Amino acid sequence: MADSNKTVRDVKFHVTRYNPETDAAPYVKTYTVPVREGMTVLDGLHYIKENLDGSLAWRFSCRMGICGSCGMLLNGRPTLACNTQILHIAETQLTVGPLPNFDIIRDLVPDLMSMFEKHRSLKPYVVRADEAEVNDPAGEFYQTPEQLEAYLQFTYCIKCGCCMAACPTLATDARYLGPMPLSAAQRYNQDTRDDGRPQRNQVTGSAHGAFRCHYAGECSRACPKGVDPAKAIQHLKRRLVLDYLRLARRKKACQKLHGPGQGQPPGNIPAAPPKTVTPSA
Amino acid sequence: MAQINRHDNRLGLWGWLGGGRWGIERYAYILHRLTGLGVLFYFLMHIVVTSLRAFGVYLWIEGGVFHQPIFRVGEFLVYAAFAYHAFNGIRLVLVELGFAVGAPIEPVYPYKTSLDVQRPLLIVMMILAAIFLAVGGYEAIGLAR
Structure with missing residues (x-):
């Protein structure tokens, strides 16, 4: 040894x-x-x-x-x-x-304050129309594994700023939002519990928003957590275009269960397998 | 509260070249910008040169200034810049509309990024640009005559 x-x-x-x-x-x-x-x-x-x-x-x-x-x-x-x-x-x-x-x-x-100010401007949290439910939750929200996977990769961001340091666009445009805030915006836009995409679109679709990215890919190479901000930004742009052309599928934010055990689960969830161990009396 | 001095460490134009790992997409990014500026410069010069006609100056006629060999090379470079910018631009439009970058995945080390997913598209576009350049460039440098 x-x-x-x-x-x-x-x-x-x-x-x-x-x-x-x-x-x-x-x-x-x-x-x-x-x-x-x-x-x-x-x-x-x-x-x-x-x-x-x-x-x-x-x-x-x-x-x-x-x-x-x-x-x-x-x-x-x-x-x-x-x-x-x-x-x-x-x-x-x-x-x-x-x-x-x-x-x-x-x-x-x-x-890093410039990064965090841009991050904050994109409302990096779940925004819902029923604000009372967020402030005083009465139950859980439905979310399938597929819906989770649509944004899970972008949740691993640790806000280290490596992507911002590697970005050649940010080097010449200090007002560009940058990879970290934009991938955070995509993370919440893709969350089925969220209603905030129209509000974020006002910022991500601005002159210094997502369309300043020209896919040099340095953010994804630099990211130490495999978040792939370049991918998040391209998906964000796609959704911005679809929203602008009013071609995006209208989807209501997922509904909540009203209290433990009181909601109606979706019908496509298979039944649990039978128990293999019977607890002793 | 006392004012704390800070040193501005933004890279500026140097940032197009520094602060990264230099993958092929970064070369494509920089070349796209340079060819874009080159084609823009050509368009501006084109307007100036053709407007000289109003003053009776014809630079492009047989035996004129623009038939010097250096301008034939310049014409070829403009064509090459156009070929690259056009085909790489098609790639960027596709990528920026979310095509060819893949769906979000669970990040497992060693990380696979969207850059790997779209690379075949980049290669195809560069081959198309090279074919376009070879066919059209043959004409541009005067070998077809």
Whole structure:
């Protein structure tokens, strides 16, 4: 068994540094990190902070690709530092920078507020005409597995901003909504519990909305969770066109069960198989 | 509250080239923009040149400026830009209407994206553009005469 504490080789980390109080512009500082087998870029940054330079700042939380905090530009590619092993992407040199297309707050910390403001403008939640039911739910909503699969892929987004950093359109049009907010809009548009598509269409169909995407596909390549924002945006555009031409099938939001066990389930649900174990008395 | 300085890190035009993994669709995206700008420039020049007729200047007649070899090459490039832009544009229209990108799937690593699904369409369109270019370009560079 390999010794996981044994240093495989030294890797030079070329890290972008920026202190808003003292620096006019970002600059690159180089640190040498002894890399072990299985060591992630996030581990390397921790090594630098603990042993070489305590002033280095970055954002992280879960260390396992769930929280979306540690999105960075590693060797020119936006990805998660916790999800990337150093030896997989670097021989002896590794560049570490903040996600582009966002302002830099300090060192490797981007200001993601522009992304979240666009996200909020698209009402990323279930909107229903019967608002009282959302505020004070009296039962469950029907949803078949097929209806769930129509949007499930887009729910895995962790809002890390890697897609926004990779998008070439966003690089030249700061007002473009970008892949993350648009795929979130598609996620809720496809949800059968939702009534909010007409409201979202006002934003997604605007001049800086979905039709600014020209399918470079970088968002889908950059996404560390396989969300495929490019696919979501193309489906979103299709629905925008159908809505504009009034060709979309009219579909009411799914109805709710009025209390546990009181609703009428759809007729196509097969009966449960007979029990194979009889509980003992 | 104290104002916190921030550094604008938006890539601008460099973002067309940087910040990604450089798949074939990205080359197609950039080439589509460049050929679009090229064809637009040609149209503008076309209006200028033909309007010179009002002043008695005919640049395109036999023995005129536009019969110089450099303009034959330029004409071929305009034709090539048109061929690429047209066929790639058809692909983009189809993709943007939700065709050839596939339905949402459960993301299982290694992730398969819509880019993989639409790639055959891209390849077919590029073959068609190449055939169009070969047939028409033969004429454009004057070999058919």
